[in-house]
Amino acid sequence: MKLYNLKDINEEVNFLNAIKYGLGKKQGLFFPKYLPKFTPETLKKLIQMDFITRSTHILSHFISDEISFVDLKKQIKKAFSFTKPIIVHVKKNISCLELFHGPTLAFKDFGARFMAQMLSYWKKENSIMTILTATSGDTGAAVAHAFYRMNNIRVVILYPKGRISTLQEKLFCTLGENIHTIAIDGSFDDCQYLVKKSFNDKKLKKNIGLNSANSINISRLLAQICYYFEAFALIPTDFHKNIVISIPCGNFGNLTAGLIAKSLGLPIKSFIAATNANDTVPRFLKNGKWKPNKTISTISNAMDISQPNNWPRVEELFKRKKWNLKTLKSYSVSDKETERAIKKLYKIGYLSEPHAAIAYTILKKNIKKEDFGLFLGTAHPSKFQDTVEKILKISLKLPISLKSRVNLKNLSYHMKPDFLKLKEFLLKKI
Numbered sequence: 001m002k003l004y005n006l007k008d009i010n011e012e013v014n015f016l017n018a019i020k021y022g023l024g025k026k027q028g029l030f031f032p033k034y035l036p037k038f039t040p041e042t043l044k045k046l047i048q049m050d051f052i053t054r055s056t057h058i059l060s061h062f063i064s065d066e067i068s069f070v071d072l073k074k075q076i077k078k079a080f081s082f083t084k085p086i087i088v089h090v091k092k093n094i095s096c097l098e099l100f101h102g103p104t105l106a107f108k109d110f111g112a113r114f115m116a117q118m119l120s121y122w123k124k125e126n127s128i129m130t131i132l133t134a135t136s137g138d139t140g141a142a143v144a145h146a147f148y149r150m151n152n153i154r155v156v157i158l159y160p161k162g163r164i165s166t167l168q169e170k171l172f173c174t175l176g177e178n179i180h181t182i183a184i185d186g187s188f189d190d191c192q193y194l195v196k197k198s199f200n201d202k203k204l205k206k207n208i209g210l211n212s213a214n215s216i217n218i219s220r221l222l223a224q225i226c227y228y229f230e231a232f233a234l235i236p237t238d239f240h241k242n243i244v245i246s247i248p249c250g251n252f253g254n255l256t257a258g259l260i261a262k263s264l265g266l267p268i269k270s271f272i273a274a275t276n277a278n279d280t281v282p283r284f285l286k287n288g289k290w291k292p293n294k295t296i297s298t299i300s301n302a303m304d305i306s307q308p309n310n311w312p313r314v315e316e317l318f319k320r321k322k323w324n325l326k327t328l329k330s331y332s333v334s335d336k337e338t339e340r341a342i343k344k345l346y347k348i349g350y351l352s353e354p355h356a357a358i359a360y361t362i363l364k365k366n367i368k369k370e371d372f373g374l375f376l377g378t379a380h381p382s383k384f385q386d387t388v389e390k391i392l393k394i395s396l397k398l399p400i401s402l403k404s405r406v407n408l409k410n411l412s413y414h415m416k417p418d419f420l421k422l423k424e425f426l427l428k429k430i
């Protein structure tokens with residue numbers, strides 16, 4: 001598989017190097033040079049397969065020149081070794097695609113675990129690698145658990161201090177060993193900036209085997225394509241022409257993966273990109289001006305991102321496929337509306353959390369009678385225990401993966417958003 005750097009098209013890499021480098025020169029994102037397209041007959045065959053076999057077929061279309069089908073299937077089986085996505089009917093023609101039944105209770109488990117398995121397959125035993133990752137709450141946990149105790153891999157996770165939920169923090173800041181966590185005085189965007197800046201530093205790149213497990217790493221997105229096909233396979237054939245998917249967006253990785261799935265021939269009628277008050281993209285689509293505001297803290301904290309990393313990939317895909325960007329609907333939802341949606345959903349028997357509730361709100365406003373509406377359930381409601389309990393005035397029972405970490409000590413370091421301090425930390429703490 002060949003990929004090119006969106007900021008320097010002369011830089012081309014194979015998948016192994018794209019996954020190992022994370023980012024290209026000038027902090028450019030890698031993007032596949034060739035996008036396969038399945039015929040309707042192939043699609044028909046694909047949807048009859050089980051999740052692991054189908055995912056292997058899909059991903060082998062991208063990387064069969066670098067890994068055999070048999071080996072890829074083994075790695076995918078290890079990566080996706082948890083409850084697969086499920087569709088839960090919510091009301092009328094609206095359902096939720098629940099992607100949060102993995103070990104860290106968020107959709108990030110698919111991408112993080114796939115990346116970890118692929119790296120462990122290719123990694124030379126004695127080479128050191130540092131996976132530097134920024135998180136607004138969920139990526140951190142997925143990456144930490146996916147790479148926990150992996151030989152010669154050191155994970156360093158930056159997160160905005162006081163701006164993620166207590167349980168999100170407990171899930172990845174209590175592991176220790178090869179997992180180092182740093183609470184940064186700032187926003188997620190400050191953390192993401194520090195990660196990207198590190199890639200510009202020659203000494204870091206040379207000395208610590210720098211990589212990132214954020215969705216800037218293309219392996220994360222490739223894995224996420226697979227659950228859109230699973231959703232399609234789960235939906236009755238009668239509705240296959242009218243599927244509308246509403247995605248709660250932050251860094252826009254999930255949307256990018258969905259759009260790549262569509263480009264492969266998955267007939268999704270339309271995608272809706274839902275954001276919270278951090279509305280850089282909906283404003284951009286409305287007035288054509290890319291003007292990120294200061295990141296605001298909201299109750300959907302994992303989406304508190306004002307400079308979404310994957311937007312250049314979205315634009316590239318629209319350009320390559322000659323799709324009109326105006327067809328992409330994107331709206332923002334306030335905290336008040338989000339709370340109202342959580343209450344309404346609970347009243348009709350569906351327990352949700354702020355991120356999915358945002359996608360539901362926008363879907364409900366835009367869905368047509370003939371559509372099959374799907375909003376993505378990206379995280380388990382219990383991860384946002386305080387918020388959900390306060391809104392619904394109920395008490396939540398925690399799943400064991402959270403309960404077992406509640407009383408463990410938070411092992412995080414604390415740092416100002418200062419690149420030199422981070423560099424010192426990264427060079428010292430090997």
Ligand SMILES: Cc1ncc(COP(=O)(O)O)c(C=O)c1O
Binds near residue numbers: 215251252355356378
């Ligand atoms: C629960 C949850 N929902 C939605 C998002 C947004 O996803 P993306 O960054 O892929 O747009 C995130 C974080 O990224 C998240 O953790």
Ligand SMILES: N[C@@H](CCOP(=O)(O)O)C(=O)O
Binds near residue numbers: 134136138139215216
């Ligand atoms: N919402 C994410 C932010 C990081 O996004 P990523 O997909 O680029 O890793 C989080 O939960 O950390």
